[in-house]
Amino acid sequence: xxxxxxxxxxxxxxxxxxxxxxxxxxxxxxxxxxxxxxxxxxxxxxxxxxxxxxxxxxxxxxxxxxxxxxxxxxxxxxxxxxxxxxxxxxxxxxxxxxxxxxxxxxxxxxxxxxxxxxxxxxxxx
Amino acid sequence: xxxxxxxxxxxxxxxxxxxxxxxxxxxxxxxxxxxxxxxxxxxxxxxxxxxxxxxxxxxxxxxxxxxxxxxxxxxxxxxxxxxxxxxxxxxxxxxxxxxxxxxxxxxxxxxxxxxxxxxxxxxxxxxxxxxxxxxxxxxxxxxxxxxxxxxxxxxxxxxxxxxxxxxxxxxxxxxxxxxxxxxxxxxxxxxxxxxxxxxxxxxxxxxxxxxxxxxxxxxxxxxxxxxxxxxxxxxxxxxxxxxxxxxxxxxxxxxxxxxxxxxxxxxxxxxxxxxxxxxxxxxxxxxxxxxxxxxxxxxxxxxxxxxxxxxxxxxxxxxxxxxxxxxxxxxxxxxxxxxxxxxxxxxxxxxxxxxxxxxxxxxxxxxxxxxxxxxxxxxxxxxxxxxxxx
Numbered sequence: 001x002x003x004x005x006x007x008x009x010x011x012x013x014x015x016x017x018x019x020x021x022x023x024x025x026x027x028x029x030x031x032x033x034x035x036x037x038x039x040x041x042x043x044x045x046x047x048x049x050x051x052x053x054x055x056x057x058x059x060x061x062x063x064x065x066x067x068x069x070x071x072x073x074x075x076x077x078x079x080x081x082x083x084x085x086x087x088x089x090x091x092x093x094x095x096x097x098x099x100x101x102x103x104x105x106x107x108x109x110x111x112x113x114x115x116x117x118x119x120x121x122x123x124x125x
Numbered sequence: 126x127x128x129x130x131x132x133x134x135x136x137x138x139x140x141x142x143x144x145x146x147x148x149x150x151x152x153x154x155x156x157x158x159x160x161x162x163x164x165x166x167x168x169x170x171x172x173x174x175x176x177x178x179x180x181x182x183x184x185x186x187x188x189x190x191x192x193x194x195x196x197x198x199x200x201x202x203x204x205x206x207x208x209x210x211x212x213x214x215x216x217x218x219x220x221x222x223x224x225x226x227x228x229x230x231x232x233x234x235x236x237x238x239x240x241x242x243x244x245x246x247x248x249x250x251x252x253x254x255x256x257x258x259x260x261x262x263x264x265x266x267x268x269x270x271x272x273x274x275x276x277x278x279x280x281x282x283x284x285x286x287x288x289x290x291x292x293x294x295x296x297x298x299x300x301x302x303x304x305x306x307x308x309x310x311x312x313x314x315x316x317x318x319x320x321x322x323x324x325x326x327x328x329x330x331x332x333x334x335x336x337x338x339x340x341x342x343x344x345x346x347x348x349x350x351x352x353x354x355x356x357x358x359x360x361x362x363x364x365x366x367x368x369x370x371x372x373x374x375x376x377x378x379x380x381x382x383x384x385x386x387x388x389x390x391x392x393x394x395x396x397x398x399x400x401x402x403x404x405x406x407x408x409x410x411x412x413x414x415x416x417x418x419x420x421x422x423x424x425x426x427x428x429x430x431x432x433x434x435x436x437x438x439x440x441x442x443x444x445x446x447x448x449x450x451x452x453x454x455x456x457x458x459x460x461x462x463x464x465x466x467x468x469x470x471x472x473x474x475x476x477x478x479x480x481x482x483x484x485x486x487x488x489x490x491x492x493x494x495x496x497x498x499x500x501x502x503x504x505x506x507x508x509x510x511x512x513x514x515x
Contacts, residue, residue: 005264029257029379054280054387057332062269072266074331076276076382086382088267096332101283119264 137166143466211470238346298443307460417500
């Protein structure tokens with residue numbers, strides 16, 4: 001049920017997030033039930049535009065798979081549609097020195113190689 | 126012996142030297158520390174009737190059955206394992222005190238040790254247990270505690286409008302003072318002094334944190350014994366004056382990215398208020414602070430949350446040598462996790478005992494009477510107040 005990484009919606013610029021229709025609220029990370037009412041939730045497409053809440057430029061690999069990707073801009077992005085939702089992502093198409101807190105960003109889908117799942121990154125809006 | 130008139134304190138301590146690569150097994154290191162604590166307490170293994178350690182790390186590496194069988198602890202009747210590292214060890218002081226005051230145990234052995242200097246991946250891999258991290262953090266490289274705390278430092282600088290230079294100077298002062306304190310400690314892993322040039326030349330790990338902003342990785346172990354105070358102890362008694370623990374209402378998987386109070390630790394503020402109220406103490410009466418310094422920035426944030434620095438002012442705490450053993454606010458008098466060794470705070474408890482016994486030698490804070498031991502910068506927190514008997 002839980003897939004690797006953020007999932008893009010069918011509409012460009014959207015993401016899928018757990019959403020409770022009764023509360024009219026999304027939550028993150030996905031929980032077994034709505035954390036506000038304990039009811040059932042569904043995946044819903046939401047506008048993925050947001051602001052960088054915090055970030056760092058990672059320069060040392062703490063796992064083997066990261067070694068070829070350095071320096072890597074890791075960020076949490078607060079969604080404009082619901083700012084308490086903070087998504088962990090990578091900032092791409094952006095110099096390491098150009099990332100800053102408060103920067104407006106939008107999702108960009110990175111297709112998976114050889115049938116691997118697509119990853120959702122973010123780039124400056 | 127039991128009853129409300131009884132004082133309970135730390136009777137014996139033991140710790141190994143702290144090294145990046147000890148060339149010894151964890152079993153050997155830990156058993157040595159336990160033996161040293163028993164010897165320091167002038168107790169035999171059969172005098173130990175209760176054992177305490179953490180429940181996240183030690184069960185996988187040096188579980189209670191190893192301590193009991195390797196040391197020949199013949200009379201253990203109570204076992205308590207709590208939380209992670211110092212959070213659990215501090216809370217365990219309250220458990221131990223309760224056992225002793227109830228007459229259920231006489232001598233409670235605490236132990237903790239790691240070989241993460243030799244087996245470095247283990248310091249990070251703990252986090253791989255969590256599905257949310259595996260699915261939503263690891264693919265993006267949000268992995269490894271230095272990355273978590275780097276994002277804390279960035280947000281802190283943004284919240285308080287600090288320039289990169291101001292942030293670096295503040296964090297650098299903390300690292301420099303930590304090394305100064307460690308230079309006076311005979312067990313410390315890193316004893317060479319550093320200056321601001323050395324700090325700024327230290328390689329960036331995850332901006333803005335440099336290698337010198339991060340805890341060491343260490344092989345080592347510590348142990349101590351908690352007992353009712355009587356007149357027979359070999360060393361000056363160090364009393365457990367108070368302990369408090371608190372939890373933030375948030376999933377541990379969520380905490381490092383979804384904390385609504387990011388970059389602060391509400392649990393630390395809560396249990397500090399409880400501790401002061403229950404003991405009737407004020408912050409100004411505390412002579413020494415031993416705080417879980419996994420990163421320079423985590424020390425800044427905890428000092429603010431604990432109320433020892435105003436919000437936004439914690440970044441300046443290390444200026445003019447203030448946190449050195451000879452400074453106005455001694456912090457981590459042993460060099461802490463940053464410079465003495467990454468013992469997840471066991472070493473902070475042992476150091477507090479040495480200081481309050483007035484046995485810290487060149488590093489002695491003159492006239493030290495009360496110490497706060499506190500940690501960790503996470504969703505749960507424990508504080509302990511230790512003091513000299515008189």
